[in-house]
Amino acid sequence: MSGGVATTRENPFALAPSEIEARSREIRRSILQMNSAAGQGHTGADLSETDILACLFFRMMRYHPDEPRDPDRDRFILSKGHGVGGFYCTLAEAGIIDPALLTTYLRFDSALPGHPVRQKTPFVEINTGALGHGLSVAAGLALSARLSGRGFHVYVLLGDGELQEGSNWEAMMAASHFMLGNLVAIVDRNTLQLADRTESIMALEPLAAKLKSFGFEVASADGNNPQEIVRVLTAFDKSGTRPHVLLAHTVKGKGVSFMEDQASWHHKIPVGDQLRQAIEELE
């Protein structure tokens, strides 16, 4: 019951970086419209992670969009569950959920609640929203693949502020100890958390050195640049024995000038002229 079995799954889109960029623009437009219509949402976080999600669903992950329970699919866990708006808009862009559903975001008993719920939405693997949970679950999934001889990869997207939760470091010890080379963590390193800069609230740096000392292969990239993201994620040896982490240097609120790098846009939504201006900037 050991050793990887090559999966026959491929990414259903296999897009080039420039094509991923075009998808990112569409996802960002959806995020702005969806959050504005809902009257709520974590807009800054949604825009920060957009390019990472686009790279995963349009290039890296091997899955069938219409087979959310395929046991050999690559898994994605949104540990920073508050980034769910960007996740839903990515799923809609990939045709996994009906884009018309986006208008129900945050409504009573919606299929798209304000944090991911696996019983509600396809390709949500675990319910998140409380921080510091995703990496342990991802490690368990990665270990299950090894024990059962399945070849799937596990991707988990972590917020940077989230790394202040101690449970992440328990999970890192385990990922390294169990030699989970099929585990890829991505840190959305936009340097902002709810109240302020991570470094002024509770410093994470030197983050790369910390992650490396916990046994991870660490790489950095511009987390809003699909070409760089794809290059790093492709280069990771996912059949090896070291877990991987991509420090994705992102800009919170990316793509909209007045939202970029502003802590105040963590969970604000554009209204009126702001929405018009934001959409124009994405053109």
Added chain:
Amino acid sequence: MMAEARAQDLREAVVEELCTAADEGLPLVVLVSDSTSTSSIAPFHTRFPDRLINVGIAEQNLLGMAAGLSLGGFISVTANAACFLTARSCEQLKTDICYSNTNVKLLGLNAGVAYGPLASTHHAIDDISILLGFGTIEVFAPSDGREAAQILRYALGHVGPVYIRMDNTALPVVHGPAYRFQPGRVDVVREGKDLTIFALGTLLHEALEAARALSARGVDVCVAALPSLRPLDADEVDRLAMATGAVVTVEEHSLHGGIGSIVSEILADRGHAVRLARQGIPQGEFAKAGPRGRIREYYGIDAAGIEQACRRLLGMEG
């Protein structure tokens, strides 16, 4: 039901059943948090070394990984002390296990005040209360090894989270070979018409001893264990209470949110009044530390204390 002379540790019965289930090919993994000795898991570990996962002293990661392994197709069984399981990793329990409805079976070892002198960090007198506050999870408290093994077997076949409240002492097997655990069922171990005792888990043994003593004084006591707290046949609880009109609940648990609360709610919901005494650790208190027997005596949940509570309720004092 015939009592057997044989005494058995609940853990021994459960680990034996785990080995049997693994032999049958069930895709089991057992996760421990440095709790290999606490769980008496050695026989399983010896036979299935690659199916025992020790995450170290890291209870949050224990549950997160258990959830992840279950999402990968395994039946995850965790085995660690109930106090740390329900308190240290409470949010993982809530989110990764209950809310996410993952296929994880939780053995809450050494629950209640089993750790007696090790004091309140190690007591779990709130586990039932915590778990019943969450959605989806089924909650069980076996009273002997035979029942514990059967509950485990049921849990392995049930898709979804299950908690099993465990004890760590060798106890007489009160259930005969014909006994078949059924989720929801109230386990009437002794019939009686004067008073009904509802007992949680292994306190059944103390309740039976109290009933025997009362019988010698001409008091005919019904003793019912509640091995299945969720689901629970509430109508049967009501029927057994109303049949005698006098109820004593006994639990090694806080009176907040344990079986005293559950039985009271069932009766109140139906507008049924009975004489009622709830024996346990008073709400708002941590339990005293000391030898377990002494703690049980202090809170009136040993045989003598239960007997006294029954007599008081029936106006037989003095």
